[in-house]
Structure formats: structure tokens, C-alpha cells
Amino acid sequence: MVVSALDSAIAADALPEIGEVTPTVERPKIAEHGDYSTSIALALASSMRMAPREIATKIAESVEKSSMVCDVSIAGPGFINFRLDDEWLRSQVNVIREEGVEFAHSDIGAGQKVQVEFVSVNPTGPLHIGHVRGAVIGNGIANILDAAGFDVQREYYVNDAGNQMRIFMESAYVRFMQAAGKDAELGVESYPGEFVVDLGAELYAEFGDSVVEMDKGDAIGVIGKTALDRTLANIHGTLAMMGIEYDEWFSERS
Template sequence: MTVRNEIHRLVEAAFGRAQSAGELPALELPEFAVERPARPEHGDFAVSLALRLARAARMPPLQIAQAIARHLDRPEFLDRVEVAPPGFINFFLNDRWVCRQVEAILAAGPEYGRVSPGPGLNIQVEFVSANPVGPLHVGNGRGAVLGSTLANILGLAGHRVTREYYINDAGSQMDAFYRSLWARYLQALGHEAEFPPDGYPGQYLVEIAREIVAEHGDRFARMPEAEGRLALGKLGVEKVLGLIRRDLADLRVEFDVWYSEQSLYDSGLFQKVLNLLRERGFVEEREGALWFVSTALGEDKDNVLIRSNGLPTYFASDIAYHYDKFAIRKFDRVIDIWGADHQGHVPRMKAAVQALGFDPDRLIILLTQMVTLRRGAEVVRLSKRTGEIITLREVIDEVGADACRYFFL
């Protein structure tokens, strides 16, 4: 049992004894929380139950708090209990007891914190899920550490946890990546090749192209261009994923499943889900595009599923992906960890889950805030080595995995 839960139990028992002693009227105990005070002089934990009881008890909250405090047991972990105006009960932990917990934690080893809540839930935690078009940047690190830590805690709490990385290997960004790598590959072979204006200009792509030339020579250049570009692009994605896997492993972030977005289309699942939404009346065709009628579920606007050019939106494939999570793999809870720039997508994703026939409360979306790097007092925005965005690899190499995990949390 945690200290917080034990204090909750102590207060419940003291409330009952105060009633039995006639110091408090016969009232039903309302729900209350054991909180951490903002200021240390107010204790390690505090309860404001008396403030909630004052109206019903027709007593000053300070008097109620004093009555409860008089009947509190004093277990070993408590140093003292203080009542403070207007009706707080503040709990101070015993310093010697706190110090002894270090020995208990070390003795328990990896088992420390494990609880047995009964039959656990089947929970998926999907996090990072960066496009495989380049190395992870420092901002990806926060979501990686948060997801990894949350999954570890859920596992210790007795739940069955699946850690999943959703590989966004379909759509327009992949086409831009393929064309970018094709240009760098031809340049590495000594050919003239124009770099696409919407391409990925990072130095990492030049290095990947040189590596492929060293391994395969002009093999892809000898193919018909469309065929060669596709084969080269797929190889490039594998190499980028290799970099991503390496960086995450060095950060001690592990995944059980690497799920390909493209597989949604290859398996026919995307079309199946689109047909399901159409049958349920949540798909309309207008302006040459297919729309998800999210306004029917309380949203302020509808959202495009298939653009007028015939290409699916990222949102459309995400709906099919979440159908797979709930309908096929039958997770009890799904936790998505997204960057703060995706905040506006949360309501429509919840609406889509509801349209598929599932309780939207089973989907929990956590948003991570942006990362600011400082070296001393200076805010660091660009890599010294490349003059480009700072990669997660550079931060791991400079400060180590432990410091990364600590500060990202």
C-alpha cells in the first residue's frame, strides 16, 4: 500500500471514530483526495476534507479538521500531523522512515513498485511513431521516454502491455523521401540529378546514398527508373529504421511491435474500415473528396478521408489503424502519445473511435510538450556539427541515456 493510500485509510477511520465520539454529526463520508502541497511547510501530504464537510455538518471547517486529527492513528511513517486554517490536515513524514525506504528499494531490486491489482488489462502504448524519412530529432526523445516509462509502470502494476511503434511508411512524405534518395543516389554515382524542391535535404541522406553505392553499386540505376526508385526507397527506409532502432535502444526504449502503415492498404483492412464507416452513415462524397462526417458526433467540422486526387489522408489510415487496435487485437485500453502540435487532432480521433462502435474513453491520448535545449544559459537550436536540427543521437552521445531519460520526463 502506498503512503497516499494509507493516509486516506487513516482519515477514513478517524472520521468514523470522531462520529462515534459525538464530535462530528452522522454524515456520509464524501470522496476526498490526499494531495501533495505546493509548499513544503504545509507538509508532505494534505487533506482538505473538512472544507467539503463544513456546509453539511454546519460546523467550521477548522473544527471538523481538529476533530478528525484528534482521532488519527500515528503509524511509524508519520512524524506529525498539523491542522491549518481554514481546515487543512497536513501530514509530515518521518525523515528516518523515509531514509530507510532507500534500503527497502535496493533490497527489492527490479521488483520494487510491483503491485497485484487482480486481472490486469490488455493495454497498448503507441509512441514515437516518427516518419521513417530521417533520424529521430531531440523532440522525439521526450515521447520515447514518456512512453517507455509509462509502459514500464503499467507492466509493474500487473497489466499486459504492448509497446508499439507505428511506421508511417505510406503517403506523400514517402514519395518525397524516395525522390530525395534517388537524387542523392545518382549524385553519389557521379550523375547529374536535380534535387526535388519538396525533398529531405539533410546530410544523413547523402551518407545513406553513399553507403548504398558502396554496397550495391549502380544496381538501382540500371533498372527502369520507377522500379529502381521504389526498390532504392524501400532499402533507404530500412536503413533509416535501423538508425531509429539504434538510437532508441541506446536510450533504453524497447518496442514489442513495429506496425507498418502500408500494411493497412496491402491487407485490405483500410478499405474494409472505409466501407464500415460508409455503411454506418459516417462517409459522404462532396467536392470530389470523401469526408468523415464527424459533425454527426458533435465535432464542429467534417474531415477529409480521401482527397480529390484519390490519396488517403493520414487521418484516414489512422482510423483503420485504431480499428485494428480495438476490433482485431482487442486491446482494453489504447494509449497514444502525440506531440503538442497534434492537439487539434484529439477530438476527431475520439469521434472516429466512436463511429467504429467503440467507447471513445478506451482511447487515451497524451500530449508531450516541445523540448528546449540549453547549454548553460544559452538556448541551443541547431547542431554544431551539421547546422541542422539537433538529433536525438547527438544528445545521447553528449549527456548519456540516464540524463536524457531523467530530463525528458
């Protein structure tokens, strides 16, 4: 609507010709100002060499009449405010019900591929509330892009290499040895949480004393993959409960 009105004003010689413009449309901070607002007139003032309010007036006068908008007004130095018509808003209830899950879908991204990588935390324990927040936001962005017609790939980048994984594996080994009744202590850098305590007990129940007798490096080599797999399974489970699925779990080690 804003771009169309700007084009109409330029075509009518009410405003000077300019290049392609992508206006920003936002919700006003003060509800009384309207439902939506754009500052495009302020952005164009320099290139058009006109006062922002004058530009805003020309654009507002060129907005095509429709049942959707009941009022277009100018505020402050040149903000253009739009107020949606109440009757039109009420009519959208039936439109939404008729279109169902396809409501507001478009094809603007047709033929374009995008990758959304989100969460991607180190697989060293369960997800916490901060990770879950990121999962919701990331999946929401992916869903919006999908609804806009993009070919979306959701990726979890598995940080299964590097120093944090070394610390995790050594912590799991210590808990494994403690489960075997051995005198083992966590290092200064470690993962002391209950998850790793339980994981160590599970690893001992599975691998037993044969691994206890191995050198530390060899023992970690045996139990490490299972420790990683079970941690990833825990993360998988949490995300699955949230209805979040990935197309790709990409291992840093690969």
C-alpha cells in the first residue's frame, strides 16, 4: 500500500522520481496514533530535497481507497499513520476460518532456499530455559519463512568437537569411575550437574568393570560415543516434546 501510494504520487509528478524504496511499516508506540505507521517520508527527505511532512502529505493523498483502511493521517515531522477499519477486521474472522492453516501464506520466497540454524548448543547436558527460548524463536522464524514459500532447511549444528566436549567426556569418565566405587574427583573445569552423575551410573551399568581397568584415554574412547549419543537423545526428546523437528543434525566432527 505504501509503495503503491508512493509510485502513484511520483507518476502524478507530485513527488520527484527516485530509485527503488523498501519502506518500514511498524506498530506505533502510542495506540491512539493508529494501527500501523511508516517513517518513509523522513527517509526520503534528503534524496527528494523536500520537507518530510510535505512528502508524507503527497503519499497519504495517493493512498488508494479501500475497505481495509478507514483513516490515513500525518503526525509529527512526517510519520504516516494508518487505522484499520473495524468492519474489515471483523470480516477477516471468516477469511481466517475458511483458509485455515493456509491463511497468510504467500509465494514470495518460491524457488529460494534458506537455512535456519538454531539452538545448536554444546551436547553437554539437557536444554535449559534459555535454550528453549532460542528453540521457539528459531522454529518460529523457520515457520514464517516456510509460510512465505521459501524452501526451508532447519539445522542443528552439533558442537561435538573442541574443548567443551573434552571437558564433558572427562566429567562423564569421573562419574563413571565414581559409579564403579573408585576414588575419582572432578577437575577445576568440569560439568558437575546431576545429569552427568546419572549418565556416569548408566555408563557403568552398560560397560562395567572391563572399562574401569582401562587407561583413562582408552576408557573415554569406549564410553565417549555413548555419553554423547545419550545427551543428544535427551536434547532430541525435549525438542520433540515442543513439536520441533530438524532436517539436518550436522556434526562439527564430520
